[in-house]
Structures are given as structure tokens and as C-alpha cells.
Amino acid sequence: MSPECTDIHERGYVVLERVYDERELTDIHAIMRDAWQRAGAPRPGGHFGFIMHPLFAAAPDMAAYVPRPRVIGLLAELFGEQPRLAHNGGLMSDVSRSFTPWHYHRSDACDDALVWDLARRDRPERITRVLANVYVDGSTPERGELLVSPRRFDDPLAPSDVDRDREWSCQEVVRCAPGSIVVFDQSLFHAARPARTDAPRRIFGGHYQGWSESPPHREDNAADLPGVSAALTAEPMLRALVRGVARRHSAS
């Protein structure tokens, strides 16, 4: 197993540093700013900021920036099969965003009474779904860091604490450079600190499953949208994530 895959199994997450270069980040800044302006330039505060779900509806030009060979290789190793992009999204926030409360992204058990039951003993057998968040501006003290509550993939699903709006004693503070990706298990509890400066903080990315994982998930959304049809034609990696890889049929 690769070290990245091992990290996800042992700690629930891995940081892939600097996957995007300066030129790509400059393009991404412009595309996300345009999408935010088209939406009327709302103050990106609240718990999460300005939310773009699906990202490909709000900013179709972002579709070309989602598939990255390093991530697809890691996901294929993790799932033992090719990954499917099940959810695409983006976030923009500024200093007006408050602490992002602790949460996870499972959909089989999302009832509050169960999610926040410290005595919960059920545990997953394997990793079936992960998020890959691109930290366009990094995860830094100035813009607000991602916080995670590390877990082994088969630890009980109970959280380590029940206070959703405060930092946890077991937490790890994730710091990474602009253009890095954090890949994490859907079962990992995470939160984020508020920013200290008014510079924008942008994230985009996806939730991924193997193609054979059929159960629908509450956060699944559409990627095969009219605005991305040109990108789907031009980009085989994007097409494989969204439509799958066409099987060859023998003539016989």
C-alpha cells in the first residue's frame, strides 16, 4: 500500500502538497471570482461561506481543474477500482465566516441523535467514499485552518466530543500550501477555524466512490451538465470520472 493510502487508512486523511501550480491557481482565482460575482457577490460568511453546489453549474470552467492523475491514482488504489465523481462543489469565504462546526459526510447515519452519540459502537469495514478538497489558498492561520479528528478507517463512528462549535483536544490542525489537496474519509469528523485576515479563502473538489458502489448518498449531485459538455469531450480523465470508462466489446 502506498504511504498516502496508508495515511488515509490509519489517520483518516492525507495531504497532497502543491498539486496545482501558480498559473493554474491564477486561472482558478479568476473563475471562482467570476462565479461569485455572477451570484451577486454575497458576503461569504456564515458557517461555510459562499457555497457552489454543484460547482459545475456555478462555474463550469472549473471542471477541467478537477481531475488530477495523482489523485485519481490514489483513489483507484484506495477503492480497488476506478473512481466516480459523485459530488462536485466549491466554497469561498472571508473573515466574516465563523468557526465551521464539526461534521462528517456519511449519509447512512446522519440523524443527529445517532451521529453525536458518544457510545456509538458501529464501525465501517472499509473505506467506500472520500472527499478531495483543493485548498486553493492553502490551509493557513491567516485564512483559517482545517481541523480534523484523526481516526482509523475501522474505528467506531462515534465522535471524540459532542461540542460542535469548539476545538477538540484530540484534533489535528492541518496546514498546507496553496494548491494542495486534502483527501479524507467520509467518516472523518472535521471543522475549520475562522480566518484572521480578509483575504479570500477558496476550496473546491469532489466526493468520490468506486463505480461499483451503488447506494445513493444525500450529497450526490450532477456533474454531466450542459456547461461542461465541451470539457467532457476534450478531457478523457474528466469523462472517466463522470461517465466511466467505456468497455470494449469484442466483435464476436
Ligand SMILES: O=C(O)CCC(=O)C(=O)O
Ligand atoms: O473549510 C474547510 O476547510 C472545511 C470544509 C468542509 O467542512 C467540507 O468540505 O466539508
